[in-house]
Amino acid sequence: MEIKLFISIIFLLIGCQATLGGYTYTTKTFEVPLDHFSFVNNKTFHIRYLENNTFAGESSGPIFFYTGNEGDIELFAENTGLMWELAPKMKASLIFAEHRYYGKSLPFGNESFSGPEKLGYLSAEQALADYADLLAAINPEGRPVIAFGGSYGGMLAAWFRMKYPHLVTGALAASAPVRQFEVECDIFNRILTSVYKTSYNENCSKNIAKVWDTMKQQMANDKSKQDFNAKFKFCKFLNTTQELDEFFDYLNDVLGNLAMVNYPYESSFLAPLPAYPVRQFCYELKEDLTLNGTLLLDAFHRALNVYSNFTGKTKCLDIASAYDSSMGDAGWNFQSCTEMTWSNCQNGTTDMFPPKAWNFQEYSDECFKKFQVRPKNYSRMAPGEIRYGGGNLAGASNIIFSNGLLDPWSGGGIFNDQPGILVVVIPEGAHHLDLRASHKDDPESVTEARRLYVKQFKKWIDRNRKFKNVKRK
Amino acid sequence: MEIKLFISIIFLLIGCQATLGGYTYTTKTFEVPLDHFSFVNNKTFHIRYLENNTFAGESSGPIFFYTGNEGDIELFAENTGLMWELAPKMKASLIFAEHRYYGKSLPFGNESFSGPEKLGYLSAEQALADYADLLAAINPEGRPVIAFGGSYGGMLAAWFRMKYPHLVTGALAASAPVRQFEVECDIFNRILTSVYKTSYNENCSKNIAKVWDTMKQQMANDKSKQDFNAKFKFCKFLNTTQELDEFFDYLNDVLGNLAMVNYPYESSFLAPLPAYPVRQFCYELKEDLTLNGTLLLDAFHRALNVYSNFTGKTKCLDIASAYDSSMGDAGWNFQSCTEMTWSNCQNGTTDMFPPKAWNFQEYSDECFKKFQVRPKNYSRMAPGEIRYGGGNLAGASNIIFSNGLLDPWSGGGIFNDQPGILVVVIPEGAHHLDLRASHKDDPESVTEARRLYVKQFKKWIDRNRKFKNVKRK
Numbered sequence: 001m002e003i004k005l006f007i008s009i010i011f012l013l014i015g016c017q018a019t020l021g022g023y024t025y026t027t028k029t030f031e032v033p034l035d036h037f038s039f040v041n042n043k044t045f046h047i048r049y050l051e052n053n054t055f056a057g058e059s060s061g062p063i064f065f066y067t068g069n070e071g072d073i074e075l076f077a078e079n080t081g082l083m084w085e086l087a088p089k090m091k092a093s094l095i096f097a098e099h100r101y102y103g104k105s106l107p108f109g110n111e112s113f114s115g116p117e118k119l120g121y122l123s124a125e126q127a128l129a130d131y132a133d134l135l136a137a138i139n140p141e142g143r144p145v146i147a148f149g150g151s152y153g154g155m156l157a158a159w160f161r162m163k164y165p166h167l168v169t170g171a172l173a174a175s176a177p178v179r180q181f182e183v184e185c186d187i188f189n190r191i192l193t194s195v196y197k198t199s200y201n202e203n204c205s206k207n208i209a210k211v212w213d214t215m216k217q218q219m220a221n222d223k224s225k226q227d228f229n230a231k232f233k234f235c236k237f238l239n240t241t242q243e244l245d246e247f248f249d250y251l252n253d254v255l256g257n258l259a260m261v262n263y264p265y266e267s268s269f270l271a272p273l274p275a276y277p278v279r280q281f282c283y284e285l286k287e288d289l290t291l292n293g294t295l296l297l298d299a300f301h302r303a304l305n306v307y308s309n310f311t312g313k314t315k316c317l318d319i320a321s322a323y324d325s326s327m328g329d330a331g332w333n334f335q336s337c338t339e340m341t342w343s344n345c346q347n348g349t350t351d352m353f354p355p356k357a358w359n360f361q362e363y364s365d366e367c368f369k370k371f372q373v374r375p376k377n378y379s380r381m382a383p384g385e386i387r388y389g390g391g392n393l394a395g396a397s398n399i400i401f402s403n404g405l406l407d408p409w410s411g412g413g414i415f416n417d418q419p420g421i422l423v424v425v426i427p428e429g430a431h432h433l434d435l436r437a438s439h440k441d442d443p444e445s446v447t448e449a450r451r452l453y454v455k456q457f458k459k460w461i462d463r464n465r466k467f468k469n470v471k472r473k
Numbered sequence: 474m475e476i477k478l479f480i481s482i483i484f485l486l487i488g489c490q491a492t493l494g495g496y497t498y499t500t501k502t503f504e505v506p507l508d509h510f511s512f513v514n515n516k517t518f519h520i521r522y523l524e525n526n527t528f529a530g531e532s533s534g535p536i537f538f539y540t541g542n543e544g545d546i547e548l549f550a551e552n553t554g555l556m557w558e559l560a561p562k563m564k565a566s567l568i569f570a571e572h573r574y575y576g577k578s579l580p581f582g583n584e585s586f587s588g589p590e591k592l593g594y595l596s597a598e599q600a601l602a603d604y605a606d607l608l609a610a611i612n613p614e615g616r617p618v619i620a621f622g623g624s625y626g627g628m629l630a631a632w633f634r635m636k637y638p639h640l641v642t643g644a645l646a647a648s649a650p651v652r653q654f655e656v657e658c659d660i661f662n663r664i665l666t667s668v669y670k671t672s673y674n675e676n677c678s679k680n681i682a683k684v685w686d687t688m689k690q691q692m693a694n695d696k697s698k699q700d701f702n703a704k705f706k707f708c709k710f711l712n713t714t715q716e717l718d719e720f721f722d723y724l725n726d727v728l729g730n731l732a733m734v735n736y737p738y739e740s741s742f743l744a745p746l747p748a749y750p751v752r753q754f755c756y757e758l759k760e761d762l763t764l765n766g767t768l769l770l771d772a773f774h775r776a777l778n779v780y781s782n783f784t785g786k787t788k789c790l791d792i793a794s795a796y797d798s799s800m801g802d803a804g805w806n807f808q809s810c811t812e813m814t815w816s817n818c819q820n821g822t823t824d825m826f827p828p829k830a831w832n833f834q835e836y837s838d839e840c841f842k843k844f845q846v847r848p849k850n851y852s853r854m855a856p857g858e859i860r861y862g863g864g865n866l867a868g869a870s871n872i873i874f875s876n877g878l879l880d881p882w883s884g885g886g887i888f889n890d891q892p893g894i895l896v897v898v899i900p901e902g903a904h905h906l907d908l909r910a911s912h913k914d915d916p917e918s919v920t921e922a923r924r925l926y927v928k929q930f931k932k933w934i935d936r937n938r939k940f941k942n943v944k945r946k
Contacts, residue, residue: 033849035510035511036510036598037508037509037510037511037596037598037599038508038510038511038593038594038596038599039589039592039593039594039595039596039811039846040514040589040590040593040594041513041593042846042847116512116513117513119512120511120512120513120514121511121512121513122512123510123511123512125509125510126510126511129860132859132860133859136853136854136858136859137853140853161868162638163636164859164860164862165635165862165867165868165869166861166862166863166865166866166867166868167859167862169867338512373512373515374515376506380609380610380613381609385609386605386606386609386637386640387602387605387637388639389637389638389639389640390639392639393639394638394639394642394937395634395638395639395870395871396638397868397870398868464867
């Protein structure tokens with residue numbers, strides 16, 4: 001009994017050891033100022049981070065630092081097998097830092113989302129400053145540091161190197177759409193559509209394009225509305241046009257997510273899914289289904305089940321969110337309303353969605369309604385572009401930008417080689433496939449990319465050591 | 474009458490044209506968010522900037538951008554003749570941006586300093602973000618930009634390039650003590666003392682070292698206290714030990730300022746002063762004045778007049794501030810209590826001051842008393858070091874760090890060459906002498922430095938143009 005208590009106390013002191021998806025880490029917390037850049041509110045709080053030092057041994061090998069994105073950090077630790085596989089080879093320590101306002105890193109606990117006076121400290125700059133403070137504290141010896149991140153986390157990894165090069169030796173920014181601020185509003189949907197066009201056969205995207213009107217027609221009279229509801233088994237009966245619009249939004253997200261996690265093997269990142277889920281989805285929509293609206297919807301329903309009911313255990317279709325609950329929807333919606341505002345539009349010709357223009361004012365009004373904030377818009381350049389440069393990487397160095405061509409976010413990615421920047425293209429890759437653990441079904445391009453990363457990391461680390469030896473007194 | 478009104482309106486619209494020290498510029502204002510990094514307070518305000526486009530002509534030459542420091546921007550525009558002299562040669566536009574909370578760039582007008590809830594938005598990051606927004610707005614064509622700054626303004630110029638390389642092509646950081654966060658606490662006073670030791674003869678620093686005790690003795694009895702007060706003609710009678718300490722603080726500042734503006738010709742940057750003011754000061758203290766306390770104080774009083782009464786018009790000695798009223802004492806004291814905290818100590822052996830150890834806690838308590846804030850101290854590294862890297866310039870590029878060896882701030886300067894960084898040493902230079910207009914009495918080293926700057930600027934600009942041509946679609 002006493003020994004147990006002792007062990008519990010030790011655990012409390014050193015943090016909590018846990019194993020997830022075969023990976024073992026210690027969970028710790030770190031105190032950060034709520035506001036790094038002003039001095040009005042002196043509150044501090046704790047961010048969570050996961051640590052594994054077992055591969056580093058006595059060496060002063062590198063630190064692999066995952067710059068957590070918009071979700072529970074355990075989700076990213078579990079889905080970033082690359083870091084776990086490289087750590088023993090490079091004697092690296094692993095750190096997965098959780099982004100403020102996500103997972104368990106909530107400055108005001110359950111109140112954190114209650115209004116702008118609490119939620120207002122959620123920003124990329126504040127998160128990067130958290131990571132900088134954490135690194136400064138855990139790396140007093142100045143071991144080389146490689147930042148890793150995917151998607152928004154990849155943007156953070158790149159920006160972490162750009163803004164804090166004295167703390168970060170280099171960064172792997174996987175599927176990081178840093179140019180998303182400046183690209184055409186239809187680019188995401190254009191690439192997305194081409195993925196559905198090419199994954200099985202062209203009928204897939206054509207059928208999806210017809211689904212929207214067909215659904216509207218079904219909802220237009222009471223009898224077919226009943227049938228429609230019965231077919232999709234919504235958790236909450238779909239009655240109004242507005243509710244149908246919500247379903248459309250959900251489907252947009254589903255189609256996007258399927259493309260993002262269109263991995264060559266079963267996975268469960270945003271949802272439990274089969275291998276090549278877009279192909280599975282499109283398999284159900286492979287016929288030329290022009291003649292019969294109901295036939296189209298039947299097929300579409302079967303296709304949708306690939307995403308919403310791969311496990312066969314889903315009782316009803318919940319359209320409130322297309323994301324795993326580990327992802328921080330509320331936080332991300334706020335960030336999209338402040339700094340990470342990207343235009344989005346669809347036109348029904350270069351994409352498979354009903355036409356919808358981008359209307360900044362409407363978007364801004366919606367933001368104000370939801371959060372009492374508006375995207376900053378003082379200049380011709382987006383705030384994120386002014387802050388981080390978008391695609392202008394003059395002066396940046398030691399960053400790998402990788403992109404899979406099957407990823408709709410690749411439209412905002414970096415593809416042009418420039419001094420100090422390594423561009424890696426993975427033709428068969430979806431959204432940051434390269435960050436995942438290796439798998440027998442991986443395409444050769446991703447295996448090759450990972451080999452390249454190791455070479456590049458070693459170069460950065462060697463150069464960093466030389467620089468330090470020359471520079472330091 | 475109508476024409477006059479019309480002209481006034483035009484002036485209001487285009488800003489106000491003014492001429493100062495022979496330089497002509499238009500005064501404009503620019504709207505910035507009070508808080509760039511959080512979304513709790515949505516207030517905006519206007520910073521002031523000075524502009525001159527007359528040298529640029531039709532060309533798309535560079536923009537020379539002065540990153541204003543802790544004072545009225547007109548003071549810096551007037552004392553940065555280098556920019557005015559280079560502009561016609563390089564067809565440059567000139568911008569002098571005023572730092573928030575200084576000069577006329579007050580977010581809450583006269584209330585700006587009333588407490589941390591108003592003053593708390595004064596920080597280097599917020600100021601840099603103001604400058605970034607301003608540049609993004611006035612430079613949509615992406616003309617090459619060279620940032621200029623001296624002292625804290627030089628730190629800002631360097632950091633502006635480091636944090637916003639996509640907006641800033643290169644920076645001249647003159648006498649910028651970016652390493653001040655990490656150096657020994659006595660370094661400033663050590664260099665300062667050596668300037669007084671070598672400017673005329675060694676007796677100077679020796680006599681100064683004896684002044685402190687002599688003054689204490691004078692203040693110890695009523696008769697000599699009267700004499701002491703009569704000699705120095707204080708605006709407010711010096712009565713207590715605490716008041717004497719305030720005089721010591723004033724003298725510390727005066728001795729520091731004299732060394733900083735120890736220029737080879739008459740100037741009036743921090744105060745109206747003769748050429749080589751330290752030499753003038755030390756001329757009065759050249760004798761071995763060991764025998765007689767009063768003799769020492771007479772000589773010291775004559776020396777002090779070099780600073781406090783060069784014009785001969787000063788009626789009484791005001792020890793409240795050693796600075797010109799254009800400098801923003803209140804703002805800078807706040808910044809020293811939050812981000813720009815540098816240790817400072819004196820020991821009476823390597824310097825000419827009475828021993829005084831550095832006590833962080835005491836300093837912090839004093840800050841709290843004055844401003845209800847404390848310097849952030851969460852980590853082994855100072856916040857400014859975590860944010861900007863101090864002397865670790867890994868990843869930085871296109872920055873010239875210049876230092877005069879007669880400048881006590883050179884102790885925190887960059888002296889070791891490293892990739893992408895140009896180090897310029899001006900042996901006969903005081904605090905950012907190189908930024909001033911050329912003068913017939915300039916030492917050759919500063920003339921040579923200025924020649925080097927032009928060469929370097931041209932290289933950066935050419936490389937920037939090439940990079941842009943390659944990169945842009």
